[in-house]
Every structure is written in C-alpha cells, then in structure tokens.
Amino acid sequence: MSNKPQIGIVYHSDCFMHTNDNHPERKERLQAILSQLEKENLFSKLQSLPPAPATAEEIGMVHTKQYIEYVHGLCERRAPYLDPDTYLTPHSWDVALLSAGGALTAMRAVMDNKLKTCYSLGRPPGHHAEPNRGMGFCIFNNGAIAARIALEDYKLSRILFLDWDVHHGNGTQKAFYHDPRVLFVSIHQSPAFPGTGHINEIGEGEGQGYNVNIPLPPGCGDSHYAKTFEEIIIPLADKFQPELIMVSAGQDAYHEDPLAGMCISFEGFANMARQTKQIADKYANGKTVLFLEGGYQLQGLSEAVITILAEFGGWKRPINNESAPNAAPMYEDPDEIIQAVKKASILLNL
Numbered sequence: 001m002s003n004k005p006q007i008g009i010v011y012h013s014d015c016f017m018h019t020n021d022n023h024p025e026r027k028e029r030l031q032a033i034l035s036q037l038e039k040e041n042l043f044s045k046l047q048s049l050p051p052a053p054a055t056a057e058e059i060g061m062v063h064t065k066q067y068i069e070y071v072h073g074l075c076e077r078r079a080p081y082l083d084p085d086t087y088l089t090p091h092s093w094d095v096a097l098l099s100a101g102g103a104l105t106a107m108r109a110v111m112d113n114k115l116k117t118c119y120s121l122g123r124p125p126g127h128h129a130e131p132n133r134g135m136g137f138c139i140f141n142n143g144a145i146a147a148r149i150a151l152e153d154y155k156l157s158r159i160l161f162l163d164w165d166v167h168h169g170n171g172t173q174k175a176f177y178h179d180p181r182v183l184f185v186s187i188h189q190s191p192a193f194p195g196t197g198h199i200n201e202i203g204e205g206e207g208q209g210y211n212v213n214i215p216l217p218p219g220c221g222d223s224h225y226a227k228t229f230e231e232i233i234i235p236l237a238d239k240f241q242p243e244l245i246m247v248s249a250g251q252d253a254y255h256e257d258p259l260a261g262m263c264i265s266f267e268g269f270a271n272m273a274r275q276t277k278q279i280a281d282k283y284a285n286g287k288t289v290l291f292l293e294g295g296y297q298l299q300g301l302s303e304a305v306i307t308i309l310a311e312f313g314g315w316k317r318p319i320n321n322e323s324a325p326n327a328a329p330m331y332e333d334p335d336e337i338i339q340a341v342k343k344a345s346i347l348l349n350l
C-alpha cells in the first residue's frame with residue numbers, strides 16, 4: 001500500500017480561458033479555490049490530476065450529435081452566447097471538452113481504485129446542460145457524461161447521483177429520467193432557476209421512482225438540509241445500495257451567495273459531505289466522485305470546497321464557524337415538503 005492520499009482533485013489552468021468579467025461564472029471562482037488550497041498548504045494532502053479533453057464520442061454518450069455540432073459551430077464563428085445566460089468565448093469549445101474530460105478523469109481514478117474520493121473542479125459547470133441544449137452557464141453535462149461512461153465501461157448498475165447545488169439539476173435529471181441505474185436526487189431552492197424539479201417529477205418508464213426532487217423554499221438552513229439526509233437521502237441509499245456515489249457539488253446554497261437565498265453555513269456543507277461519505281463507506285467502498293457546479297461568493301465557495309475535501313479526506317482542519325443565520329422566514333414549511341417527497345417516493349414506500 002502506498003502512502004499517497006486517497007483523495008484528489010482534477011483541474012487545469014486552461015479552464016481560466018473560458019471567462020467573462022461581467023458574469024458570476026468566471027475564472028476567479030477556480031482561482032479562489034486553488035489559492036486557498038495553496039495558502040493552507042493543502043496540496044500535499046491531495047493528489048492533483050490533470051484532465052485530458054473528452055472526445056466528441058464521449059460527449060455523445062449524453063448529448064445529441066446535432067447539439068455537439070451546434071456548439072462547435074458557435075465557437076468556431078465566435079458567437080458570444082449559447083443562450084442568454086451562457087456566454088461563449090473562442091476558447092469555450094476546448095475548455096468545455098476539458099471540463100467534461102476532468103469529470104471522466106475523476107471518475108476513472110475512483111473506479112480504478114487509485115482514489116476513494118475525487119473532486120473535479122471543472123469549469124464551465126454542467127448540471128443544467130440537457131442532452132440537446134446548454135443553459136444556465138453549462139455547455140456539456142460533465143457529471144452526466146461521467147455517470148453514463150461509468151455505467152458502460154465499469155458495468156455498474158446502481159449510481160446514486162446527488163445534486164446539492166442550490167439550483168435544480170435539470171440536465172442530469174433529463175439524461176437519466178428513464179434509467180433505473182442512476183438514482184438522481186436533487187435538493188434545490190424553489191422557486192428558482194431553471195424552474196423544474198417538482199416533487200412529482202419521479203422518472204418515467206423503467207426509471208420511474210429513480211428521480212427524487214426535494215424543492216425547498218428559500219430561507220432553509222443547515223437543520224433543514226440535515227433533515228433531508230436523515231429522512232430522505234439516507235433511507236433512499238439504504239434501499240438502493242449504490243455502487244458509486246456522484247455529487248453535483250455546487251456551493252451556491254451558501255448563505256451569502258448572490259444568486260440564491262438559502263442559509264447554509266460551512267458546518268452545513270461539512271455535514272452534507274459527512275453524510276455522503278457515510279453512505280459511500282457503507283455501500284460503495286467509499287467511492288465518491290464530486291463535480292463543481294455553482295457557488296458565486298468567492299470566499300464562501302473556496303472555504304466550502306475545502307471544508308468538503310477535509311471531511312472526505314479526514315483532515316484535522318477545524319470547520320470555520322462563521323455565524324450563519326440558522327434559517328430565514330419562509331413562505332412554505334420545509335417539513336411539509338420533506339413529508340410530501342417521502343410520500344411521493346416509490347422507492348421509500350416499497
């Protein structure tokens with residue numbers, strides 16, 4: 001056995017070339033994470049893996065040929081936008097392939113038993129990208145591509161794909177809506193972009209029951225998120241017994257995030273990571289692959305990412321106990337939503 005760290009990150013400085021100073025999803029997000037890791041001398045506790053660009057064939061495991069060619073064409077002719085929220089640069093094609101490739105590098109490192117946990121710090125993010133369209137700052141669905149290839153190449157039959165980004169992971173939901181091999185569970189703010197993610201979206205055909213949305217009102221705090229794990233996510237994992245855990249780990253539920261209204265503190269992120277690790281240790285020999293999605297308050301994003309890495313890596317790093325509001329006034333009772341999700345879940349009622 002080597003003494004190499006069992007936890008890693010995947011990133012590439014070429015991702016800085018897809019950026020826009022007037023947009024919240026810009027290169028400084030990744031730079032802030034990397035400089036905080038450097039400042040705390042944490043690179044020694046991680047394996048840093050470089051991504052290889054994904055191939056068009058790999059992207060095509062989730063996205064349609066027509067959409068892939070459309071994006072390529074837009075980048076070739078230097079179109080400034082993919083959709084009104086999603087900018088493009090002349091480098092965006094290459095960077096999007098690198099971001100998707102990073103997700104694959106992370107997945108393979110875990111599936112090949114080189115690491116227990118790997119966090120792909122790819123940009124642009126991915127979870128809003130649907131098979132035939134990009135949106136919400138996302139070009140290709142990095143996580144969904146990694147999940148689809150994990151199913152095929154490693155013959156997996158049960159991936160628990162958790163999405164705790166504050167926005168609904170509509171792209172990932174769509175990619176696996178008919179597929180019972182991926183149990184997709186999204187905790188998100190509602191109402192919020194992109195407007196999907198209702199309780200009654202439970203999957204279709206063979207996938208019925210394998211899509212679980214937990215749409216919480218803005219204002220929810222750590223205790224509400226903890227309750228979704230206790231009452232929904234852990235019982236679902238006990239029924240499903242995943243072979244691999246994937247997480248769309250965006251940190252825009254952080255209480256100071258400018259794009260959302262949740263009240264999560266660093267302890268809240270630590271708890272989500274802890275609960276996820278327990279599920280992974282219990283069922284999947286620890287195998288966990290995380291993908292960076294949102295998170296737009298730079299100090300909060302970098303602190304949250306490192307807090308999550310510390311939980312998975314078992315580092316003795318104190319959790320930053322900055323004061324977060326426990327919860328703000330809400331127009332809807334989150335407990336009622338949690339009960340409604342439980343009632344709607346086919347898997348929990350088996």
Ligand SMILES: [Zn+2]
Pocket residue numbers: 165166167250252293294295
């Ligand atoms: Zn988000």
